[in-house]
Amino acid sequence: MRSAHLSRPIRSVPAPVAARAADPVLLVAHGSRDPRAAAATRALVRAVRAARPGVPVSASWLDHTAPGPTEALRALAVAGQQRAVLVPLLLTAAYHRRVDVPAAVAAVRAAEPGFAVRVTDVLGPVGAEVDPALLAALRRRLVEAEPGRFDALVLAAAGTRDARARGSVGRVAAALGRELEVPVRVSYASAAPPSVGAAVARLRAQGARRIVVSAYFLAPGLFHDAVTAGARDAGAAAVSAPLTDAPELAGLVLRRVDALRAGPDRRGNPVPAVPLAAATRIDAA
Template sequence: MVLVAHGSRDPRAAEATRALARAVEAARPGTRVLPSWLDHTDPGPTEVLRALAADGHAEAVVVPLLLTAAYHRRVDVPAAVAAARETAPELAVRVTDVLGPADGTVDAGLLAGLRRRLAEAEPGGVDALVLAAAGTRDARARGSVGRVAVALADEFGLSCTVSYASAAPPTADVAVARLRAAGARRVAVAAYFLAPGLFHDGVVAAARAAGAVAVSGPLTDAPELADLVLRRVDAATPV
């Protein structure tokens, strides 16, 4: 199994990916789980797949550690797999769906992981939520984030609005301020991130400055996320 993360200059992000790989291995003993990154951190997925083929492995499953099926899932991941198969055509490769909504369905485990991280942030009673995502210019990907916000609102029985750290409005501070202006007094922010880094740090600072009572940590190696990875693997089809 090859986990493919976006990659970041922040070393905490790479360690979060390694931690998730360890959690997935622990959840499915006997399976080798290798982390890789599209940028900033080595090794890349092409290198890992070629090494697996050289070691005699006949099959690999690639898991994009992404929350939306935007450019990286549509272009970068398939390109990495194609490059590996140019020199290792004997390696059978399957690629899973992203960890965010697949076919419009929000996985219950994803919601459970978000709930876990919110509980760890100890917000106490809250009366509104913000789902803070990294951001994308891809309208379909933003729609995917919106579906998670709707599901989270249903899960908590509260209103939940979306914010973005980049590429699209509103930012977390604006989203929190709007909810407070509308009458909410205890707004918590659910971080829709897989790993820590600059974007998550910015969300924490901005949301706190706007009056949020809590901002959750990234999903990282939450048990629910490891289980979701395995469900994606079991449902993957060959490329």
């Protein structure tokens, strides 16, 4: 079984030389009772602002933290804005993207009929495509966890009952495994099996000796804490931190915004927020 080693230095992602006038961008996070989650979203807001100076960027949450997206969008309308772009900070297009986000937008349109809102794709895979920036962010966090050489990987996600959403997590795991050239398993913190401990045990039974866990989370909180504890109890060598404000994630947010502005192509290719040639790369030896 081949051993992966994340060793090359991280190159920073350059900010655009000049910003262009743009509609306000509202990031919409899931929300959590854990204050670390809201702090992570605010950190991502700052990272997006830094990557695209001059673009108004703000945050909202679907639950537990104010403002909610309806309130935040109405505030923009009251302030005189005519349009806004909403970016769901979600890694799968499950219930929150299919139900909660459209409901929030519908409420704004009913209250402010002259205010236009456009919604981007989620940050996770769009169809069969896994954005290179998402993989680069996951690899960055693995480097920071200092795993050394490893011969298998678990991608630990929050969990969902939506089979299509689980399929998108599987596509991320497969793409990450191909890049690192190691076997990979998916685990879930809730709603679906297997647990991270079971995934680690399965890989060990298949012959892996040094297993690391890549956390497929945008922010810290109860789920990431549980994954970290379960992975350590199962003997995993390292667990990465959530993606939070990784520069690649900020670039991915802007790629989603730019893809929406570009028109019908939803793949994020026409107007990349950060040139892929300049994006961070972390290569496996």
